[in-house]
Amino acid sequence: MPPVIDPDLCSRCGQCVDICSEDVFFGSDEGEVPTVTYPLECIHFSGCVYECPDEAITLRIPLPMLLVYRPTSTGQ
Amino acid sequence: MTEEVIEADVLCVGGGIAGLMAAIRAGESGATVVVVEKGNARYSGCGRSGNDHFEAYIPEVHGPDIDGFIEELLKTAKGEILLGRNIFQTQFARAFGIVKLWDEWGIPMKYQGGWEFAGHSFPGRTMTHIKYEGRFQKEVLIKQAKDRGVVILDRVMVVDLLRQGDRVIGALGVHTREEKILLFKAKAVILATGKCSRLYPSLTPGWMFNDPHGGVQSGDGRAMAYRAGVELQNVEMPQRHIGPKYFVKFGQASWIGVVKDPQGEPAGDFVQKPDRRHGDMILEVNKLIAEEYHAAGKGPLYMDCTDISEEDYEYMMHWMEHEGNISLLDHMREEGIDIRRHPIEFSTYPLRAGGLIVANEKAETNLEGLYSAGDESYGDISAAATFGWIAGENAALASQETKSCDIEVERAKIDEMGNSIEQLRMRSQGPDWMETNIALQQVMSDYAGMVRNEALLEQGLNHLKRIREKARGELIARNTHELWRCLEVINLLEIGELLFLMALDRKETRGLHRRPDFPETDPMLDKAHVVHLIDGTPRIEWRSYQGGE
Numbered sequence: 104m105p106p107v108i109d110p111d112l113c114s115r116c117g118q119c120v121d122i123c124s125e126d127v128f129f130g131s132d133e134g135e136v137p138t139v140t141y142p143l144e145c146i147h148f149s150g151c152v153y154e155c156p157d158e159a160i161t162l163r164i165p166l167p168m169l170l171v172y173r174p175t176s177t178g179q
Numbered sequence: 180m181t182e183e184v185i186e187a188d189v190l191c192v193g194g195g196i197a198g199l200m201a202a203i204r205a206g207e208s209g210a211t212v213v214v215v216e217k218g219n220a221r222y223s224g225c226g227r228s229g230n231d232h233f234e235a236y237i238p239e240v241h242g243p244d245i246d247g248f249i250e251e252l253l254k255t256a257k258g259e260i261l262l263g264r265n266i267f268q269t270q271f272a273r274a275f276g277i278v279k280l281w282d283e284w285g286i287p288m289k290y291q292g293g294w295e296f297a298g299h300s301f302p303g304r305t306m307t308h309i310k311y312e313g314r315f316q317k318e319v320l321i322k323q324a325k326d327r328g329v330v331i332l333d334r335v336m337v338v339d340l341l342r343q344g345d346r347v348i349g350a351l352g353v354h355t356r357e358e359k360i361l362l363f364k365a366k367a368v369i370l371a372t373g374k375c376s377r378l379y380p381s382l383t384p385g386w387m388f389n390d391p392h393g394g395v396q397s398g399d400g401r402a403m404a405y406r407a408g409v410e411l412q413n414v415e416m417p418q419r420h421i422g423p424k425y426f427v428k429f430g431q432a433s434w435i436g437v438v439k440d441p442q443g444e445p446a447g448d449f450v451q452k453p454d455r456r457h458g459d460m461i462l463e464v465n466k467l468i469a470e471e472y473h474a475a476g477k478g479p480l481y482m483d484c485t486d487i488s489e490e491d492y493e494y495m496m497h498w499m500e501h502e503g504n505i506s507l508l509d510h511m512r513e514e515g516i517d518i519r520r521h522p523i524e525f526s527t528y529p530l531r532a533g534g535l536i537v538a539n540e541k542a543e544t545n546l547e548g549l550y551s552a553g554d555e556s557y558g559d560i561s562a563a564a565t566f567g568w569i570a571g572e573n574a575a576l577a578s579q580e581t582k583s584c585d586i587e588v589e590r591a592k593i594d595e596m597g598n599s600i601e602q603l604r605m606r607s608q609g610p611d612w613m614e615t616n617i618a619l620q621q622v623m624s625d626y627a628g629m630v631r632n633e634a635l636l637e638q639g640l641n642h643l644k645r646i647r648e649k650a651r652g653e654l655i656a657r658n659t660h661e662l663w664r665c666l667e668v669i670n671l672l673e674i675g676e677l678l679f680l681m682a683l684d685r686k687e688t689r690g691l692h693r694r695p696d697f698p699e700t701d702p703m704l705d706k707a708h709v710v711h712l713i714d715g716t717p718r719i720e721w722r723s724y725q726g727g728e
Contacts, residue, residue, distance in 0.1 A: 124218020124227065125394050126334075126355060129660040141660065143386070143613075146393045147426075149506035150222040164426070164510050167383040171424040171524040172516050173481060 195224020197553025198371030204571030206327030372400025
């Protein structure tokens with residue numbers, strides 16, 4: 104579920120619902136913590152993360168999208 | 180569904196860079212302007228989260244020879260763009276003016292007080308791209324548009340153009356959150372829609388929206404243009420990009436590293452150590468290199484930035500942020516991935532649809548009152564901004580000499596759309612948009628992929644027609660969100676079918692259109708391959724590029 108909203112931090116302003124062009128928060132109720140209705144449609148560019156005035160959103164990158172890199176010789 | 184009519188002199192479809200620039204210019208020319216955006220204009224289009232390269236010809240830097248500048252540019256990946264020379268001449272005669280405007284408006288186009296050139300250029304040759312800080316560019320452009328009285332309507336998907344004779348008189352659309360049809364009455368319409376994502380599978384086939392263009396860019400503009408009789412060009416010519424593996428992002432030219440194989444050998448001979456001026460141009464010369472290394476058992480291929488200086492590291496991070504790669508940077512931080520220690524695997528990305536809406540140097544299409552700019556005709560930031568500006572200027576001028584028409588002449592088309600939408604919403608059983616999209620991607624990838632021949636293309640076309648027919652009668656939309664996704668997929672199916680028809684007609688191998696049954700490139704076909712709808716039938720023909728060449 105890409106955007107993860109911390110309900111304790113969220114002030115329910117609806118900014119994320121307003122700005123998401125893919126409308127992954129479609130159907131969220133005004134004045135409530137937004138619902139991530141269509142997580143598969145998230146495009147992971149962090150618009151909601153940086154627009155959130157409460158810093159209540161983090162982006163969980165789905166496993167198929169993990170960046171592939173070469174560990175150092177010590178395995179770090 | 181309720182209907183609402185909105186009137187404007189100039190209607191801009193799409194609120195990306197081109198759409199906003201068109202709106203700003205039309206607005207300051209005295210026209211009433213409405214921008215219709217499917218998502219939210221602040222975060223729509225390829226510039227949504229930023230960009231950092233803007234190609235511009237600056238006489239005091241490059242000297243008086245604009246044609247020499249263009250020649251140099253066409254040696255880079257830009258050379259893949261099949262357009263007439265006059266299009267580039269128009270762009271570079273005006274792009275620097277746009278650079279200065281943007282800087283004035285508050286998009287920082289200078290770095291440390293001067294023009295900073297880096298990336299997309301070969302060592303020792305003319306530098307063509309200015310680095311600029313574009314992270315907040317959309318915010319700035321929206322403010323400029325609003326200052327000129329432009330109205331921006333978010334959450335409306337324009338579905339079709341309205342015509343009277345050969346003239347475009349408006350458009351019709353649906354609200355993405357309300358059960359509402361919107362009818363637009365306009366003296367001029369500018370298509371500034373996006374690319375065509377989701378036609379082919381993404382690098383992560385189970386994760387369809389892992390796409391640098393975003394999911395909303397579903398070829399709506401070219402599909403509606405085609406249905407209205409506008410000419411499309413080279414729809415069958417595929418494109419591919421290269422970039423970080425699995426976390427799909429554009430911006431390869433912002434990386435400062437050397438592309439290397441697992442033994443640490445550079446894959447190209449442009450740079451031996453990280454170079455902030457040029458990056459590694461091997462990625463621009465051959466975007467298939469990662470796939471080729473993999474297939475030859477020589478992979479994986481890495482973007483190796485481990486020799487980067489601390490100063491260049493800061494420089495790269497600064498520009499990656501402006502290029503719109505902030506989520507990638509956050510991901511690396513969270514995962515403990517540090518480019519100073521860890522080579523990053525790069526992958527050739529899957530096929531993407533190419534093609535464009537034919538527009539001349541004035542951004543005019545073949546239909547009176549219809550203009551096209553940006554990714555649908557000729558993308559990249561500089562081209563989108565410049566031709567958006569030109570489209571807005573010409574549309575505003577034309578609107579002064581035009582009377583608005585009664586859109587009721589298109590009542591039959593409006594009602595037909597209303598009925599189709601009602602059917603999508605009424606059905607309770609059937610494939611939804613995603614199931615249909617998966618079926619489409621499968622057939623595109625298997626039958627119009629990297630290998631094409633007549634038998635494959637014919638088989639694929641037949642199969643696609645079956646999918647399309649079923650979608651026509653069975654597609655379901657459980658709410659307004661699924662409704663616009665359905666309408667997107669209907670557009671993608673249209674483009675997919677056209678792609679097959681044009682790929683069958685291009686009996687040669689050229690670029691990434693590979694036909695083992697016609698293995699040679701036919702010099703006689705170095706032309707625009709154009710399709711348009713005449714009396715309900717696609718007509719395909721060969722023509723010189725716009726402006727001739």
